[in-house]
Amino acid sequence: MWIRIDSNSGVPIYRQIAAQIEQAVLAGVLQGGDKLPGVRELALELAVNPATVAKAYEGLQLGGVIEQPRGRGTFVLGRPVLEEAQRRRRLLAAAESLLLEAERLGFSADEALAALRAVTLAEREADAGGEGDEHAGS
Amino acid sequence: MPAVEIAHLTKRFGTLSVLDGIDLAVPAGSIFGLLGLNGAGKTTLLRILLGFVRPSGGDASILGWPLGRLSQAERARIAYVPETMALYESMRVAELARFIADLHPHWDQAAAHRYMDAFDLPPARRVGALSRGMRTQLQLALALATQPELLIIDEPAAGLDPVHRRRYLQVLLEACAVPERTVLITSQDLGLVERTCDHFALLHERRIQVAGPISEILDSERRLIVTAPAGAGAALSALAGVRQVRAEAHGFLVTGSIGPEEVRTVAGVVQVQSIGLSLEELFWSYVEGG
Numbered sequence: 278m279w280i281r282i283d284s285n286s287g288v289p290i291y292r293q294i295a296a297q298i299e300q301a302v303l304a305g306v307l308q309g310g311d312k313l314p315g316v317r318e319l320a321l322e323l324a325v326n327p328a329t330v331a332k333a334y335e336g337l338q339l340g341g342v343i344e345q346p347r348g349r350g351t352f353v354l355g356r357p358v359l360e361e362a363q364r365r366r367r368l369l370a371a372a373e374s375l376l377l378e379a380e381r382l383g384f385s386a387d388e389a390l391a392a393l394r395a396v397t398l399a400e401r402e403a404d405a406g407g408e409g410d411e412h413a414g415s
Numbered sequence: 416m417p418a419v420e421i422a423h424l425t426k427r428f429g430t431l432s433v434l435d436g437i438d439l440a441v442p443a444g445s446i447f448g449l450l451g452l453n454g455a456g457k458t459t460l461l462r463i464l465l466g467f468v469r470p471s472g473g474d475a476s477i478l479g480w481p482l483g484r485l486s487q488a489e490r491a492r493i494a495y496v497p498e499t500m501a502l503y504e505s506m507r508v509a510e511l512a513r514f515i516a517d518l519h520p521h522w523d524q525a526a527a528h529r530y531m532d533a534f535d536l537p538p539a540r541r542v543g544a545l546s547r548g549m550r551t552q553l554q555l556a557l558a559l560a561t562q563p564e565l566l567i568i569d570e571p572a573a574g575l576d577p578v579h580r581r582r583y584l585q586v587l588l589e590a591c592a593v594p595e596r597t598v599l600i601t602s603q604d605l606g607l608v609e610r611t612c613d614h615f616a617l618l619h620e621r622r623i624q625v626a627g628p629i630s631e632i633l634d635s636e637r638r639l640i641v642t643a644p645a646g647a648g649a650a651l652s653a654l655a656g657v658r659q660v661r662a663e664a665h666g667f668l669v670t671g672s673i674g675p676e677e678v679r680t681v682a683g684v685v686q687v688q689s690i691g692l693s694l695e696e697l698f699w700s701y702v703e704g705g
Contacts (some may be wrong), residue, residue, distance in 0.1 A: 284693070324581050
């Protein structure tokens with residue numbers, strides 16, 4: 278398995294396991310219907326306490342990333358569908374770190390916003406440009 | 416019923432107080448890590464439980480039996496693996512296993528073979544010719560083959576390279592994933608305890624500072640980077656749940672069972688950022704003090 282535990286990361290092990298599985302699902306490495314190893318199997322593989330893996334799976338199940346139909350195993354549900362409040366919280370957290378980074382670099386909040394707009398514009402133009410090329414080619 | 420229960424236990428050597436009012440319960444079926452600095456009294460506590468040392472006060476029970484009342488039959492349900500163990504150096508590995516098998520009522524020969532195979536222990540090698548890592552593995556294999564209800568290991572996996580350490584922990588975890596077996600280990604290796612144990616206790620300054628299920632405790636604890644003027648330190652220290660406040664260049668590192676919301680109520684606080692907390696940082700927040 279590709280999961281790596283880092284004892285010095287300051288992140289509890291069950292969260293490391295859950296985060297790496299969630300990332301794999303988001304990246305499409307794991308897809309809906311894929312079977313994950315059982316709790317004991319993964320615990321042995323990683324040489325961690327089974328309760329730790331069980332807790333990681335529990336969190337992933339609550340988050341709608343996996344399902345554990347009784348006695349049949351553990352399966353990936355597909356890309357996690359986040360609730361509105363959760364999505365908002367993550368967006369705010371990302372915005373906060375952008376603002377922090379801007380402050381560190383000596384920019385104001387307005388300048389950070391302007392940078393965000395500039396990136397958005399540039400992306401739109403790139404998209405439009407891409408389509409244009411396609412038309413020209415066909 | 417907990418596998419080990421300790422109440423108000425004290426130990427003095429002459430005028431030196433080593434353990435002072437220890438209360439501790441090791442749940443049956445748990446893998447329990449007892450943490451502490453060198454000389455914190457971990458081994459003394461184990462030796463009291465095993466009946467090698469008498470406590471100065473307090474009570475303890477093992478597998479439901481009061482200290483000192485364990486019969487031979489109950490003792491056979493407990494396996495103890497000290498950090499360094501005198502083995503019969505001139506015996507061959509297989510001979511030593513047979514020797515212990517004869518002494519032990521619950522010996523499982525098939526399991527003994529399985530563990531020795533898992534560790535690649537050469538049966539014909541003389542014990543005295545084994546490497547330190549092989550001796551460590553042999554001790555675990557022999558202890559597990561006695562099918563203990565309570566397995567006590569002082570500093571497991573000591574002296575093993577990363578490959579053998581991983582194998583050792585895998586064998587230990589696999590053998591102990593049964594609800595009727597309890598494991599109590601002492602260790603200075605916080606990463607090992609966080610990985611393998613589900614419960615822990617921290618012994619420091621003669622007392623248990625914190626004990627319980629590892630993931631629950633880590634969930635309730637936070638480290639917060641707080642941007643605030645130097646004057647805010649006292650108010651931060653006074654918040655309920657805060658254990659350690661460390662002054663940084665432009666703020667504080669706050670550790671405790673406290674959320675960012677409570678910290679934001681302190682006058683002068685500009686920014687609060689929550690960062691992860693592993694067993695290692697939890698350990699330091701107790702050992703370094705406030």
